[in-house]
Amino acid sequence: GAVVSQHPSRVICKSGTSVKIECRSLDFQATTMFWYRQFPKQSLMLMATSNEGSKATYEQGVEKDKFLINHASLTLSTLTVTSAHPEDSSFYICSARDLREGRYEQYFGPGTRLTVT
Amino acid sequence: LAKTTQPISMDSYEGQEVNITCSHNNIATNDYITWYQQFPSQGPRFIIQGYKTKVTNEVASLFIPADRKSSTLSLPRVSLSDTAVYYCLVGDAWGTGTASKLTFGTGTRLQVTL
Secondary structure: OOOEEEEOOEEEEOOOOOEEEEEEEOOOOOOEEEEEEEOOOOOOEEEEEEEOOOOOEEOOOOOOOOEEEEEEEOOEEEEEEOOOOHHHOEEEEEEEEOOOOOOOOEEEOOOEEEEEO | OOOOEOOOEEEEEOOOOEEEEEEOOOOOOOEEEEEEEEOOOOOOEEEEEEOOEEEEOOOOEEEEOOOOOEEEEEEOOOOHHHOEEEEEEEEEOOOOHHHHOOOOOOOEEEEEEO
């Protein structure tokens, strides 16, 4: 199946700093990517929809100024957690849809573990 | 967006067939049903997807009744390595952008033992 990668796989940062997480579709182009957050033993929560060449659409309750999303190309979306705080520590997962003819699957990256100290 | 309901957890012995049922009463005409598997600290992995009737691949089968208000993921002869959380999602496969976003429910935590 299609492959989605994330970098870094884990990151530790100090409170107040910003962290950038990259999401790439490796063998297909994705006009739309999605960012999720998952706390321990909980389900994935959709944060935002990232659209190539336009502004991201954020879910209710997600601060767009804190979680900056940039979908710079058809294979890359980035999530920047600005002025991170310990409560932002979580597992961040991106996904992308493979819209090649006959395909409707959505593929997920391996996730990025963010720890804010 | 169609909401899904699944059992919170299930237990099985190795070698048994496991059936996980998901209800999605307000599924829309354009919605596909997709099942994902997630291990701890990993992203969800695509298992199977279907629109109606039955779909089978090398790892699972998906049964969808005519009214499409529910679906059943069938895992034949589970092993210890199938211990994971299984999510049922419905979404607009033809849509793009926000129309195609998938919302996760609570999922079913499957525990397989010897």
